Amino acid sequence: MKNDSARTITDAVIRFAGNSQDGIQAIGGFLARLAGRTDKDVMTYMTIPATISGGPSIYQVRLGTGEVLSAGDDVDFLVAFYQHSYENHIATLRDGGVLIYDSDTVKPDPDQKRYRAVGVPISSLTVEAIGGTGKDKGKNMFVLGLVARLFELDDAKLEGMLNAYYKGKGDDVIRKVVGAFHAGFAYNLGQLDEHFEFKPSDKPPARARVVMDGNQAIAYGAIAAGVRFGAGYPITPWSSIMEILRSELPKYGGTFVQAEDELAAIAMACGASYAGHVALTGTSGPGISLKSEALGWAVMAEMPLVIIDVQRGGPSTGLPTNVEQSDLNIACFTAHGDAPRIVVAPANVEDCFYTTFEAVNLAREYSCPVLVLTDQAIATRVESFEMPDFATFTQDIAPHFDPRGPDYKPYANTADGIAHHAPPGTPMVDGKYPVVTGLEHDESGHPASRPANHVMMVAKRRRKLQVLAEKLSPPAVYGPAEGDVLLVGWGSTQGPIREAVEKARAAGESVSAMHIRYLMPLQPGIGEIMDGFHHVFVVELNDEGLYGYGQLAALLRSRYCNDKIRGINKTDGLPFKVREILDQMHRKLTGREAAGEPLAVGGDEGGAG
Amino acid sequence: MSATVATARYTRKELTADHPTWCPGCGDYSILSIYFKLMEKRQIPHEKITSVAGIGCSSRFPYFVNAHGVHFLHGRAIPFATGISLSRPDLHVFVFGGDGDAFSIGGNHIDHAARKNVKMTYVIMDNEVYGLTKKQTSPTSPMGFKSKTDPTGAVDHPIEPMKKLIAGGATFVARTHSHLPNHVLEMMEQALDHDGFSVIECLSECTEFFPGAFDSANPRKGGTFQLVPPDHDVTDEVAAYRLAMAPAPGYFGVFYQVQRPTKNAFELKLITDAQSRAGSAAVRELLQKTFQKFS
Ligand SMILES: Cc1ncc(C[n+]2csc(CCOP(=O)(O)OP(=O)(O)O)c2C)c(N)n1
Numbered sequence A: 001m002k003n004d005s006a007r008t009i010t011d012a013v014i015r016f017a018g019n020s021q022d023g024i025q026a027i028g029g030f031l032a033r034l035a036g037r038t039d040k041d042v043m044t045y046m047t048i049p050a051t052i053s054g055g056p057s058i059y060q061v062r063l064g065t066g067e068v069l070s071a072g073d074d075v076d077f078l079v080a081f082y083q084h085s086y087e088n089h090i091a092t093l094r095d096g097g098v099l100i101y102d103s104d105t106v107k108p109d110p111d112q113k114r115y116r117a118v119g120v121p122i123s124s125l126t127v128e129a130i131g132g133t134g135k136d137k138g139k140n141m142f143v144l145g146l147v148a149r150l151f152e153l154d155d156a157k158l159e160g161m162l163n164a165y166y167k168g169k170g171d172d173v174i175r176k177v178v179g180a181f182h183a184g185f186a187y188n189l190g191q192l193d194e195h196f197e198f199k200p201s202d203k204p205p206a207r208a209r210v211v212m213d214g215n216q217a218i219a220y221g222a223i224a225a226g227v228r229f230g231a232g233y234p235i236t237p238w239s240s241i242m243e244i245l246r247s248e249l250p251k252y253g254g255t256f257v258q259a260e261d262e263l264a265a266i267a268m269a270c271g272a273s274y275a276g277h278v279a280l281t282g283t284s285g286p287g288i289s290l291k292s293e294a295l296g297w298a299v300m301a302e303m304p305l306v307i308i309d310v311q312r313g314g315p316s317t318g319l320p321t322n323v324e325q326s327d328l329n330i331a332c333f334t335a336h337g338d339a340p341r342i343v344v345a346p347a348n349v350e351d352c353f354y355t356t357f358e359a360v361n362l363a364r365e366y367s368c369p370v371l372v373l374t375d376q377a378i379a380t381r382v383e384s385f386e387m388p389d390f391a392t393f394t395q396d397i398a399p400h401f402d403p404r405g406p407d408y409k410p411y412a413n414t415a416d417g418i419a420h421h422a423p424p425g426t427p428m429v430d431g432k433y434p435v436v437t438g439l440e441h442d443e444s445g446h447p448a449s450r451p452a453n454h455v456m457m458v459a460k461r462r463r464k465l466q467v468l469a470e471k472l473s474p475p476a477v478y479g480p481a482e483g484d485v486l487l488v489g490w491g492s493t494q495g496p497i498r499e500a501v502e503k504a505r506a507a508g509e510s511v512s513a514m515h516i517r518y519l520m521p522l523q524p525g526i527g528e529i530m531d532g533f534h535h536v537f538v539v540e541l542n543d544e545g546l547y548g549y550g551q552l553a554a555l556l557r558s559r560y561c562n563d564k565i566r567g568i569n570k571t572d573g574l575p576f577k578v579r580e581i582l583d584q585m586h587r588k589l590t591g592r593e594a595a596g597e598p599l600a601v602g603g604d605e606g607g608a609g
Numbered sequence B: 001m002s003a004t005v006a007t008a009r010y011t012r013k014e015l016t017a018d019h020p021t022w023c024p025g026c027g028d029y030s031i032l033s034i035y036f037k038l039m040e041k042r043q044i045p046h047e048k049i050t051s052v053a054g055i056g057c058s059s060r061f062p063y064f065v066n067a068h069g070v071h072f073l074h075g076r077a078i079p080f081a082t083g084i085s086l087s088r089p090d091l092h093v094f095v096f097g098g099d100g101d102a103f104s105i106g107g108n109h110i111d112h113a114a115r116k117n118v119k120m121t122y123v124i125m126d127n128e129v130y131g132l133t134k135k136q137t138s139p140t141s142p143m144g145f146k147s148k149t150d151p152t153g154a155v156d157h158p159i160e161p162m163k164k165l166i167a168g169g170a171t172f173v174a175r176t177h178s179h180l181p182n183h184v185l186e187m188m189e190q191a192l193d194h195d196g197f198s199v200i201e202c203l204s205e206c207t208e209f210f211p212g213a214f215d216s217a218n219p220r221k222g223g224t225f226q227l228v229p230p231d232h233d234v235t236d237e238v239a240a241y242r243l244a245m246a247p248a249p250g251y252f253g254v255f256y257q258v259q260r261p262t263k264n265a266f267e268l269k270l271i272t273d274a275q276s277r278a279g280s281a282a283v284r285e286l287l288q289k290t291f292q293k294f295s
């Protein structure tokens, strides 16, 4: 059904606004997967209510030809299922954008000229198409059909995906799903009188693309890296990682345990690591606070361990379904005493796979806990990326029990400071067996509280990380290596920061960005990179703190004694919009902030509880 | 998963590590000695002996055994041992710890390891006081017990270990007294042979902070060591609970023992079922196949 009048576009931001039971996530999911199969990049953005059933919910998809860096500041197409959806989200629709609304339930402002409004009786046409009275059911598929038509998407491919996805649910369900989809696709959007088509990509990818969310990428990254034991306790938004591992690990000969709480979960993981594996645990929010004591044990005992922290709004129960990057401090410093550990943060969904893979190897190599700091935004958003090359990215890390000794010293004070364990089952040739402890110990692992020994061992545990830091390469600079402004980011803000750089440079401003992947130890070269700029702003989703900068900024300031470092922060529980980064940057550069001009808070979703 | 290396028969001499740092006369010595005896008798391969403990005087146990061992956190030895047990089917893990470790800070973990029937043996060395931290009230201290935190006598009703363990769903629950080594050995041996979560409450006198606590059950101190009646049906949960209701010093022996599939067995079945469904594909192929579903 080609439409000759279709307008070619490279990028579209589509927001579906309804209630959580309408299945709008499914619309987004299918669009995302279709895009992934068609050389288009895709990034979705999702807010879900904290309550399980009911409540407003949105799903935003940005489809584009080429690299999509953020979920998009402004909406090109808004699909509103209810009056409240329309009212709450119409402000996000850009001037000249398109509102598609359910004319059975929504009465838009008849006088406005800012956008084009197209009414479609979504509810009644869905009931007409598939029968029944279940008005909530099927509307999503009708809308998927509408959108497929509007963007000249491959309806045959989509229908194939629907059939495959709902195969297990029985013929009746498939009939209804496909029926609603067809009805939507057949609907004549006559009022709009325009169709859109994505420009084909000029460089098709080398390998097939996959579409998944960040939590999926983490779970499979761990499996690929050889993790065969994990334990966790459910908490949003970490839960889906443990759900995947629970059902997938047995296939690989592994086990994931749903523990009675987070204390038990990390204790089980420590136990399995002691037994010779590299075990994984993870959590969000309050759960990471509970894991502190055992994390300290793993530092002291020098146990490899991977801890995933899917950050959400805090403190306490905080904002369960919103994003924040406010766990950097706890990740870097939690546990009493001097307790060095490794902290890494993936920058996007694809990076979740590779960062987790790397975390497993860092834990093995440096024999210590490694925290992977991801967040609610990456956890729940879907992106497309190239299928990993599994010839390179799979490994077997099963424990070995070759005899050790004589004179086996697990904690030998070597130049690199790295411990080497003998898991139970390992015969000791001189008949002396090790006890692993959280007490300070000597080189052979024996409890020892002598002052000189503690001095030596504290230094040894720290030295491992210094050895690692020397091996890391400096972060890449996005944009020219010298200039006026350097935006520094970590974790999920990489995309919007890069887009901000693009926009600023297009407007003639001298802005570059640096993304820090290794937060503990910090990568080398950061100080030199900062020296190349007049202004350094650390962009983070956390509070500006008592002194005007956030958690990474504070870390960098304490490391580099550089008072050029300032913060661009926000705490509305939503990912950064590109505009918000640039606005704050401009305000700080022009001194408008110092003059007391209030900041326009950009949270149009108002969070989700 | 592990290489079996034939090791020579060992005796307690090979198992002896540091001299225990316990106070003279502490009941814990006897439990250590019986553990050596058990290993000597059963000859579990030396490299496979695995002893795990939390924190407390009793929890220093692994240091005194020359075998693989762990000194973990206060109250968390059970989940740690669960991690070993479920990931290393070739090992039988022994866990040692005190009454505070078991019933106060770690109280929740016992119930879950018990109901899940995770294979391991847990020896709770109950002295009815906090020893390591020097005489505070413990969750098993009797009412009226004078400690540093209850100088005028404990006012909180104590936990009754046997009731908790039976109610928690443990599949082997026994009670013994460190002054009667032969009985301790008998209980430990049965626990070792039990396929599941086996737990023993072993009264162990803290001569320093609660001397004489268990004299009433020690024949050498004029007490009576009352064995579980020979006609007791160990599979009868209500009967076991009735034994647990007996006033101090109570009964000694196996109160309760039933066979119930272990978590270890359930998890193993998940693995064998999943693997037979997946065929003999390599990890790389399995992942490739899964990722194709995402494309
Ligand atoms: C988290 C934590 N809280 C408190 C302590 C201090 N502490 C160590 S052992 C112990 C109690 C020991 O009593 P019990 O478990 O009965 O063992 P016992 O010394 O009597 O054998 C306490 C409170 C600790 N080590 N860790």
Ligand code: SF4
Pocket (backbone or CB within 6 Å): B021, B022, B023, B025, B026, B027, B028, B057, B058, B127, B131, B132, B205, B206, B207, B208, B209
């Ligand atoms: S304080 Fe009590 S429990 Fe601890 S070693 Fe001394 S006698 Fe034993």
Ligand SMILES: [Mg+2]
Pocket (backbone or CB within 6 Å): B056, B098, B099, B100, B125, B126, B127, B128, B129, B130, B131, B138
């Ligand atoms: Mg005690």
